Amino acid sequence: MESKADEFHQGWAHMHKGINKLQRILEGQLEPPFTTGQYMMLYTTIYNMCTRKPTHNCSQQLYDKYRETLEEYIMSTVLPSLREKRDEFLLREFIRRWGNHKVMVRWLSRFFNYLDRFFVVWRSLPALNEVGRTCFCDLVYREMHANVKDVVVGLIDKEREGGMLQDTGAYYSRKASSWIEEDDCPEYMLKCEECLKRERDRVSHYLYSSSEVKLIEKVQHELLVTYADRLLEKEHSGCRALFRDDKVEDLSRMYRLYCKLPRGLDPVAEIFKQHVTAEGTTLAQQAEVAASNGSSVQAQDLMRKLIELHDRYMAYVTDCFQNHYLLHKALKVAFEVLCNKTVAGSSSVELFATFCDNILKKGGSEKLSDDAIEETLEKEEARRLLFDRSANSDHERSILSKLKQQCGGQFTSKMEGMVTDLTLARENQASFEDYLKNNSAAHPGIDLSVTVLTMGFWPSYKSSDFILPAEMVKCIEAFKAFYKTKTKHRKLTWLYSLGTCHVNGRFDRKTIELVVSTYQAAVLLLFNTSDQLSYLEIMAQLNLTHEDLVRLLHSLSCAKYKILNKQPNTKTISQSDHFEFNSKFTDKMRRIKIPLPPVDERKKVVEDVGKERRFAIDAAIVRIMKSRKVLDHQQLVSECVEQLSLMFKPDVKAIKKQIDSLIIRDYLEREKENPNTFRYLA
Template identity: 30%
Template sequence: MSQSKGKFVIKPPKPRNHMDERAALVIWDLLSTAIGEIHNKNASSLSFEELYRNAYNLVLHKHGDLLYAGVRESVQAHLDEVGEIIATATDDRLLHDLSQQWGDHQVTMQMVRDILMYMDRTYVSFNKKMPVYEMGLVVFRDTVARHDKVKGRLQSLLLQNIADERASRLIDRDLMKTSLSMLSGLGVDGVAVYEEDFENEFLATTRAFYRAESQEFIARNTCPAYMKKAEDRLGEEAARSINYLAAGTEPKLKHIVETELIRNHAKVLVEMENSGCTSMFRDDKIEDLRRMYDLFSRVPVTLDDLRRSMCEYVKATGKALVTDQESAKDPVAFVQGLLSLRGKYDSIVNDAFRGEKRSQKRLKEAFEDFINTDSRCASYLATYIDDLLKSGLRGMAEDQAEAMLEKVIVIFRYLQDKDVFENFYKTHLSKRLLGGRSVSDEMEKNMIVKLKNECGYQFTSKLEGMFTDMKISKDVMEEYRKTGRHTNHGMELVVEMLTTGYWPAQSGPKCRLPKQVLRCCEDFEEFYLKKHTGRKVTWHTSQGNADLKSTFGKNRHDLNVSTQQMCILLLFNSADTLSYADIQEATQIGDPELKRHLISLCTPKFRILRKASKVKGKGISGPGDTFSFNADFTSKLKRVRIPLVSIKDSASGPAASASLPPAVEEDRRHLTEAAVVRIMKARKSLRHNDLVAEVTRQLSSRFVPSPTVIKSRIESLIDREYLERDRNDRRAYNYLA
């Protein structure tokens, strides 16, 4: 490269020309005039690009203070004039004019902000000034909205409009929305204009309004009318919040209205005479109950009053049903009443109370309370299921029968005395199985499955064993028939083999069997014991029945009778007339049962025997009464079943049936002792109260033992040296291995 060429040199930039004060004022005059034109709505003739450049140059040449102060003065001067105009407006024009000026001011300040955008980004930010738009809002707030002659009138007009709307008069909602939006928008610089100038007073007047209105309305109207009014008012306030109130007001307003309309009157509404909850429950007013639940759900604490009312009413209704002497006489009608009551309130909880879990729990508590006041409920439920499985389910579709059994199980869940139920259910089941009276085996087994699901395998093990015995008996009889010996001695013998531990204790009356029947029994016993050595066969004649081919003159009938009736009737093959004493000597049947069976054979409808007695009517006076075979008996039926009359005895009344069966009491003693030993064996040492609590917990699935019963069983175990009292603490026990 030639040395003659010069070197490349970077020269510093030329110094920028500084804008002096006079030039700055000239530019500001141009901007001030433009802002005035904007205020006068003549912005269309302005060049915003030129205005922006002028403002930019002022800030760039360090004249930001001049520009910022000048803009504030211009806005202030304009709004001073606006403030005076608004202050002189009449009340019917105030909201309209203020809203219009507010809209104009927003548009003006947006244009000014666009011109001064550079100042906002640099000068305002660096000097920690308020942005131009927010500054314009503050000036509007202090000069116009809070003008001495505007602020109070504005608040009064807003509140009056709301009062008019609550009185069902039409108002301009758009004007309300604009006015309240203005107050919300003026909340800059940490000042809560909306809250201070409107919301606080609005909430206070709202509270006073609804407090007065609710007290006056509830004093003059029914509970359903009040709830409808409250529902309408809540809807109105919700719409008001949506239409023109600020979003932050909605939860505050909702709380006040719900407190004044619902919470403060919940208890009065529930207990209101002739129209409160009691009336609604009694008259099945589901819609009113649903409305009450929905209203109370807004204030959850008030739902306790509604649930309590339902619980108390169900308890009272249930106790009336339990103590009703008429329903107590008929177990089926009693349980049907329970099911009807349960269905009604289950519907109320599901439909009116929206299936709420806590309401379902209170309903369960109510039923448990009155059902367990009387142990008859357990026996009556077993009787009702017996009726269903004998005839009640006949003709029903499978799903209908399933639904019916499920309803029964719901009542069963409420029982604490499940062992009492088991005792009666087992007795009824044995009669159904032995008498062949069940609707179907499937339904029987379905019921057993449901009970097992509720209480476990141990609860149903004996019941399932009864079904097993019936199947085994069927197989044994098949084998016996194959031998051909079942028709020996001129009769056919059918035997059911029952395992002693599964079936109810067979304590029925014994009787002496006729010789030909006795030979059949001995023949079968010989056959059975050859196949099953080491077993013992006991005959329970009270559980059997027989079919007798009988001739009455020219008429022939097959009589279905009990084993005792068979023994009595067979005596008349050798004599036409027998005395009471002769029959008793021949059959060895005790007095009460013999009289019962003889009366059954002498009833007008089934007069197989004729009675000659000193006692008129059905009664039997004693050994001197005689009985003759009625050869004139006739019936339209070929096969005639002779039912046994029931024994009317004071001991069979409701009061007696309320006590526990002896077998249940005995089982409870054993179960309580077993639980005590099981717990003490695991714990080795335990205090009395803790032991009682644990025993109660373990046995609660079958029954709830009283502390007194538990204490007596503990004393018995101490006497038998299973336990001992702790030497240092007499309230504690030790387990003896």
């Protein structure tokens, strides 16, 4: 009978042949790859050696041999090849050897897989992959890392400027001192942006990502902080000149550069405030001069120009400065200064009242179309009436009566209809309450107030296929039954988005009245019958869109009032979340209103525009390919950009994406011999 040592040496001799074959492949020698049979034979050898009886089990010896094999290969082959290299050749060899080492560890781990899965786990030993990494770190990295680091730093210096500059701060300090004298503000900012991009690229190529923050901060300090005042105050090209000359792209770049710096936008906001104030003051002075010359239209002209001024600079705040609060505040402060000025003895408030009077007076609204004035007034009237913000319906009628005398009955007909609707709604509600008293069986068990509106009088509101909880369905059915007793010829369309609910939340500490929207109330009512619900279960039960449900759940579980507990406890809503009623919730108030987060209308517009642009890109690509039949990638993109530039500035990435989409849809195909050439199919 063979001894354990004989069995191990026999098995290891077979493994040694396979490992030598792997090393020859890694060294680039002419060696055929492993066949499936060879791989399985090596795996089986390890398996057999690890599954023998305890007296003949070779697991510990194999584990030790695994490390010895790696260490022997490193000492005999890897380190000698690195020690003889210098400069960038050392860096290239280091990268190659690390790549080869990872391949070797991966293959050996496959051969020794059974050992890794059972013996290593049972003995709580470091995994084979970890042993492989440790070998390289202990034997190669510790010896070579100083040399490799010197090579990397030398290459960076060499790339910057022939090895002349060794310190990043000194390098950019010298550059900035030269550029600030030679370049105007837009040119200087372009160079800064390019330098920051190059430094980030260097980090990704050469350095650890952890070094990026300090490196970028140093560059930003030397280029942007040190010379901030001189740059922003340049006489003919600084911040004021960019606002004056409508340099949108340069202002956007200024924001991108300075918003990342601590208090970096403070001087920009101060200059912005001063500039807007100066322009508004100039307008006021011009109106003052006009008034002194006997002109009678200075109020209307001044107010219109101030409104245009505000709109113009609000566009800068929105588009160039991404709605940053500092720029909003600067614009607000500037107009507070302007509103406190007087022109020809009249305050800005008086001038604005005169301006509004002139718009609404018969014959005084030539600058605004009737439709524009009517639409604005109708929306404001609807918002105030519908959400019960009107102080007195008689006052509303009095104002409408005056408007009707000035503008005619057609102008105020819809607004009069709104007021009438609300008067009838109050009478209707009283009748509904009497109906429920006389028909106690029909009472839904919930107090319900319904406002019936005439569709033609009110702005259009979005309806949905929202599925109401059972409690709310009872309310709807009760009102429908009542309404049929009033009329059989009108159809009710329910607008849940306009509804408000008062829900009693019975928490452990006390009961709190929650003022919520209909949708929020529907979500909360689901927890009367379920201890826990998933996102997908709530969506299915209420038939809400993803966007609407995210807003609802965020308001109830992630905002100020956490009525629901969410798992996981994060600030964002995802489809894998689960929710449960927060019985521990409490608040010092007996009644709280839980608002919904605002809808991001801008995001929706951007998405819609993006969709329309994709259609336009598809059409342009098809037109070009239909006429040319065969075209290379670069020429197709170039012609597509040229065609679309009349409508919008197309993104090259978007064009490439639509090319791939058209290939999938069998409009185009790539040529087999030249994948960068396309052929028209459809």
